[in-house]
Amino acid sequence: MSMKLKREDGVGETPGNDGGLVRQAHKLTIDLSTPSRAIYWIDLTLTATAAWGGLALTATTHSLAAGLVAGLVGLLALYRGLSFIHEISHLRPKDVPGFRLGWNLLFGVPLMTPSMMYEGVHNLHHAKQRFGTARDPEYLPLERYSAFKLALFTAISLLAPLGVILRSGILIPLSFVFPGVRRLVKTKLSALVINPDFVREDNDKTRPDWLAQELGCWLWCWGVAAATVAGFVPVRVVLTWFALFSLATFVNQLRTLVAHYWHNDGEMMSFEDQFLDSVNVPPPAMLPFLWAPVGLRYHALHHLLPRLPYHNLGKAHARLSAQLAATSPYHRVEEKGLFVALAKLFRRAGVSTSPLAVKADAIERQSA
Incomplete structure (x- = not known):
């Protein structure tokens, strides 16, 4: 029987596939959790x-x-x-x-x-x-x-x-x-x-x-x-x-x-799937500073570690991007900008998305 560890903000951390990324990210950013x-x-x-x-x-x-x-x-x-x-x-x-x-x-x-x-x-x-x-x-x-x-x-x-x-x-x-x-x-x-x-x-x-x-x-x-x-x-x-x-x-x-990929249709999701449904728009893009201010450009990271203050999200993202393995799910949730992400959403609009298609989309983003 697996034991679930209750996290802040109601996010449940389950050892194994769900909790691994959370534990890694928390360990790498624990010194960034104090608001200034x-x-x-x-x-x-x-x-x-x-x-x-x-x-x-x-x-x-x-x-x-x-x-x-x-x-x-x-x-x-x-x-x-x-x-x-x-x-x-x-x-x-x-x-x-x-x-x-x-x-x-x-x-x-x-x-x-x-x-x-x-x-x-x-x-x-x-x-x-x-x-x-x-x-x-x-x-x-x-x-x-x-x-x-x-x-x-x-x-x-x-x-x-x-x-x-x-x-x-x-x-x-x-x-x-x-x-x-x-x-x-x-x-x-x-x-x-x-x-x-x-x-x-x-x-x-x-x-x-x-x-x-x-x-x-x-x-x-x-x-x-x-x-x-x-x-x-x-x-x-x-x-x-x-x-x-x-x-x-x-x-x-x-x-x-563009804060999420909006793949889900009401079913409960694993924590990793919840993370993979969220989006980061990190540097080198500069305009997200204006249209996704106060740390909102790191929306996926925020879902991963909701207690990180906004002014440390950039540091945390740079650290995780550099230190997490290339196969980590963390690298699959990035978009290049607002209009690129909007264009992708409107292209997918109205198209029924099966679980296989969602998985294929995740693989495509990983390879990109």
Whole structure:
């Protein structure tokens, strides 16, 4: 009888085929598992400055060239700032004290996308018994989607700002009056997911900090609306916020399309198969620094070692690439860039993938 060792974030490590790669990777990177508080805070502060400074300049300048440059900087910084929600879902409070609060004040509440919408949800994506199944909040068999359905899946992300406005400005206040609305908000509208069938557990014991985040988003939404109506906040500022936020979520949706190979169709997978379904886009490609920020370019490595902080993933990848055997599964999950990976996904779109085809694809990637 084999003994299973329970890992953090719900990932089960089984000695033998499943656990071998994990143990090797953990042994080679054990010294990289401590988050640097200074890096987290400096990165967040600079990112927030660029995001809101870029938005402000875009919304006020009369120069087209300056507006375009500031808009691009604001867009990329806003997207980077949003991406920290992924790190927060893995950080323990003692790792970087106050970081969750700081992020919510700088990004979570102003974008009405507080950390509670990802905490306790993203971690389920890492659970070995859930990954790739109908109980996974962040997995769909996208490889089996038609090209049109993939395009629609991507385009719908442009409506994210409208969604958070409706949730924060209308549904949250109503939820405190009508129990049915409260139940809907808590189970279906309080989780950042791609699986539309995912239902968050309805726990009546709401955490005080999560309640504070919801109240903050509600008051922010109403406050900005009132200030805009009163003329204190120019409409152009609100429209610029909407546009940059919309584009940021669109870029994130493109990144999501290439975060996995999306081979699975609801069946439970071994840990190695889960890893092989995930994607790294490492150097020498440079653009992933922009479209997969805060370590998201090393998505497969993150699934292998979810406790590694984002600022050490590059070091860990270089070390594993150099020291793991050429036959290791670790070398089978690399893509060269966003458009290359997107093109592969759209070529596979709608094609039924048998287990043999999946295995053949893995062999092809290994030989490449």
